[in-house]
Amino acid sequence: xxxQLNLYNTLSRKKELFEPINPxxxxxxxxxxxxxxxxxxxxxxxxxxxxxxxxYLLHLGYKVRYVRNITDVGHLVADLDEGDDKIAxxxxxxxxxxxxxxxxxxxxxxxxxxxxxxKRPSIEPRASGHMIEQIRMVGQILDAGYxxxxxxxxxxxxxxxxxxxxxxxxxxxxxxxxxxxxxxLEGQDEKHHPADFALWKKAQPEHIMRWPSPWSEGFPxxxxxxxxxxxxxxxxxxxxxxxxxxxxxxxxxSEIAQCQAAIGHESVKYWMxxxxxxxxxxxMGKSLGNFINLEEFFTGSHRLLDQAYSPMTIRFFIxxxxxxxxxxxxxxxxxxxxKGLKKMLAAYETLGxxxxxxxxxxxxxxxxxxxxxxxxxxxxxxxxxxxxxxxxxxxxxxPGGEGRVALLRQECYSAMNDDFNxxxxxxxxxxxVRIINSAADKKETLSPDELVVLKEIFDTFLFDxxxxxxxxxxxxxxxxxxxxxxxxxxxxxxxxxKDWGTSDQIRDTLQKLHITVKDGKEGSTWETL
RNA sequence: GGUUUCGUGGCCGAGUGGUUAGGCAGCGGUCUGCAAAACCGUCCACAGCGGUUCGACUCCGCUCGAAACCUCCA
Numbered sequence: 001x002x003x004q005l006n007l008y009n010t011l012s013r014k015k016e017l018f019e020p021i022n023p024x025x026x027x028x029x030x031x032x033x034x035x036x037x038x039x040x041x042x043x044x045x046x047x048x049x050x051x052x053x054x055x056y057l058l059h060l061g062y063k064v065r066y067v068r069n070i071t072d073v074g075h076l077v078a079d080l081d082e083g084d085d086k087i088a089x090x091x092x093x094x095x096x097x098x099x100x101x102x103x104x105x106x107x108x109x110x111x112x113x114x115x116x117x118x119k120r121p122s123i124e125p126r127a128s129g130h131m132i133e134q135i136r137m138v139g140q141i142l143d144a145g146y147x148x149x150x151x152x153x154x155x156x157x158x159x160x161x162x163x164x165x166x167x168x169x170x171x172x173x174x175x176x177x178x179x180x181x182x183x184x185l186e187g188q189d190e191k192h193h194p195a196d197f198a199l200w201k202k203a204q205p206e207h208i209m210r211w212p213s214p215w216s217e218g219f220p221x222x223x224x225x226x227x228x229x230x231x232x233x234x235x236x237x238x239x240x241x242x243x244x245x246x247x248x249x250x251x252x253x254s255e256i257a258q259c260q261a262a263i264g265h266e267s268v269k270y271w272m273x274x275x276x277x278x279x280x281x282x283x284m285g286k287s288l289g290n291f292i293n294l295e296e297f298f299t300g301s302h303r304l305l306d307q308a309y310s311p312m313t314i315r316f317f318i319x320x321x322x323x324x325x326x327x328x329x330x331x332x333x334x335x336x337x338x339k340g341l342k343k344m345l346a347a348y349e350t351l352g353x354x355x356x357x358x359x360x361x362x363x364x365x366x367x368x369x370x371x372x373x374x375x376x377x378x379x380x381x382x383x384x385x386x387x388x389x390x391x392x393x394x395x396x397x398x399p400g401g402e403g404r405v406a407l408l409r410q411e412c413y414s415a416m417n418d419d420f421n422x423x424x425x426x427x428x429x430x431x432x433v434r435i436i437n438s439a440a441d442k443k444e445t446l447s448p449d450e451l452v453v454l455k456e457i458f459d460t461f462l463f464d465x466x467x468x469x470x471x472x473x474x475x476x477x478x479x480x481x482x483x484x485x486x487x488x489x490x491x492x493x494x495x496x497x498k499d500w501g502t503s504d505q506i507r508d509t510l511q512k513l514h515i516t517v518k519d520g521k522e523g524s525t526w527e528t529l
Numbered sequence: 530g531g532u533u534u535c536g537u538g539g540c541c542g543a544g545u546g547g548u549u550a551g552g553c554a555g556c557g558g559u560c561u562g563c564a565a566a567a568c569c570g571u572c573c574a575c576a577g578c579g580g581u582u583c584g585a586c587u588c589c590g591c592u593c594g595a596a597a598c599c600u601c602c603a
Contacts, residue, residue, distance in 0.1 A: 010533095013533095031603080032603095033603080034601095034602075034603095037602095040603085041603085042602080042603035043603060044603090045603065046603055047603090168532085171532065171533070171598075171599090172531095172532050172533060173531085173532060173533095173598095173599075174531085174532080222601095243603080244597090244602095244603040245533080245534075245596095245597060245598080245603085246597055246598060246602075246603060247598090247602095247603075248532095248533075248597085248598065249532075249533085249598055249599065250598085250599080274603080275534070275535090275596090275597080276534095276596065276597055276603075277603080278595090278596065281595075281596090282595095282596090283596065283597080284603095317541085320541075320542065320543090320551085320552070321541080321542060321543090322542085322543070324534080325534090325535080325542080325543090326534080326535070326595085326596060326597085327541090327542090328541075328542090329541095330540075330541075332539095332540050332541075332553080332554085333540065333541040333542085333553085334541090335540095335553075336540070336541060336542095336552060336553035336554080337541080337552075337553080338553095339552080339553060340551090340552045340553065341552095343552085343566095344552095346566085346567095347567095350567095415543095421543075421544095423542065423543050423544095423550090423551075423552095424543060424544080424550080424551085426543095426551070426552080427543070427550055427551035427552080428550095428551085429551095430551055430552070431550095431551085434568085437566095437567055437568065438567090438568060438569090440567075440568090441560085441567060441568050443567095443568060443569080444568095495562080498562075500562065500563080503562090504563085504564095507564085507565090511565090516565065516566075517565080517566090518565065518566045518567080519560095519561065519564085519565075519566080520560085520561090520566075520567075521560075521561090525566090527566090
């Protein structure tokens with residue numbers, strides 16, 4: 001009962017019990033990037049948010065098909081004197097094929113998302129590769145009578161649609177307001193109603209991205225690709241559709257209308273939206289000069305950044321806030337996240353040493369090392385546990401799960417089941433950190449079984465579900481570890497003879513190599529920065 | 530102007546009608562050859578004004594402020 005997943009459905013504005021349409025399968029579609037520029041913070045948040053959802057659904061045992069599109073056709077440009085395509089504009093500026101631009105930035109997107117340990121979705125379809133599907137959907141909407149052709153372009157008839165259906169139900173818009181508040185835009189006189197939107201646009205002569213269609217040489221409208229590709233890969237009715245809150249209107253609103261018109265019913269059961277990112281309380285925008293892309297975060301090469309922040313610091317920071325809250329980036333906040341994550345990972349290492357010293361009876365350990373990002377995933381990634389009907393229960397707990405340690409695990413599940421509350425999970429894990437460190441200090445005792453359960457909790461939640469990982473290189477780990485044991489043994493000897501000169505020289509030299517020696521009651525340990 | 534989401538301590542951020550969030554920073558201790566790390570304790574709070582209630586930070590209303598969308602963007 002308590003282990004049932006609840007998620008916030010934007011459509012109902014309530015948390016709802018997650019009941020997949022076809023268990024054990026779960027389908028999720030998320031609006032991906034328009035690949036005409038380098039990935040920035042605004043790309044990281046939805047990617048990580050829905051990566052968390054993806055990972056948790058997998059953990060619960062669902063067979064998840066996660067579809068995230070690549071928009072390589074581009075959207076219309078802001079200054080509408082042109083009505084141009086973003087990718088096309090960039091292509092003209094840089095004297096490149098549009099597809100060359102799209103390929104370059106798609107590759108960049110993948111690289112940066114990989115570094116953030118975002119799992120690759122099951123399918124990443126491209127808009128340009130689904131022209132046939134989009135054209136067919138335009139035809140379906142025309143056949144249903146909810147669109148009209150004007151001068152080679154096709155528009156969705158919002159006014160007619162709203163006589164039968166509720167256009168605006170997702171975003172809370174009222175059509176009358178839209179009518180009065182929509183700006184009269186140049187070149188839009190083909191529309192019968194200001195709220196109508198394009199399904200197909202006839203290309204002007206200067207347009208370089210164009211495809212043939214029954215109506216004109218042109219390109220698909222803004223919202224069509226998501227409707228066409230989501231239903232193609234997930235069926236006419238699927239579980240979750242996600243994206244940023246900024247897409248609520250008009251994008252997702254129009255998707256609902258398109259599917260209703262083309263298919264005869266809505267296609268999405270649960271709508272999920274992540275909130276936005278601000279930088280020092282301000283919106284992030286190119287015009288404000290506070291637009292920081294991910295490469296600049298990772299290298300620290302932006303005037304607003306005091307230092308570089310690693311991908312895992314960014315990820316941890318994003319997960320420390322609930323996905324439906326706005327998130328404010330500042331150096332102070334990022335540095336706090338960096339330290340917190342380091343403390344967490346250090347405790348995990350401590351835990352590993354305690355288990356090595358204190359072996360428990362032969363209990364099978366699973367996933368000793370957090371798995372690196374899976375290179376490629378099939379359409380149906382295999383779940384970690386057997387399926388158990390509509391509401392799979394979490395994996396069978398290891399023995400020894402009693403008292404505070406078992407409580408921790410329960411808290412983690414409760415938090416995740418309450419609309420993916422990752423900040424609560426992290427708070428619980430920090431309680432685990434406290435327990436581990438206290439035990440290491442001999443201020444508390446942990447049974448071998450408890451140690452194993454703690455490790456299982458960290459492996460499951462910190463690494464598998466939150467998707468964090470230790471960024472320290474593992475290449476020559478054993479060699480370095482052996483060398484360090486030797487060095488620390490020599491230093492220990494010099495300390496026993498009160499040869500502080502030697503012992504301090506070792507410590508200080510190691511510090512210069514970014515290795516910190518930590519002296520404790522039971523001897524010394526070390527860690528890298 | 531409209532729609533939506535918010536306003537929590539020095540900073541970031543959870544949560545709840547009456548009971549400790551958590552992280553970072555600060556302060557006091559323990560430990561230490563010195564330090565670091567770690568542990569323990571501790572200070573600082575719920576934008577403002579009304580209302581409902583035995584009791585509100587939590588519910589309702591208003592005010593002020595912020596962000597997103599309404600126009601390209603996550």
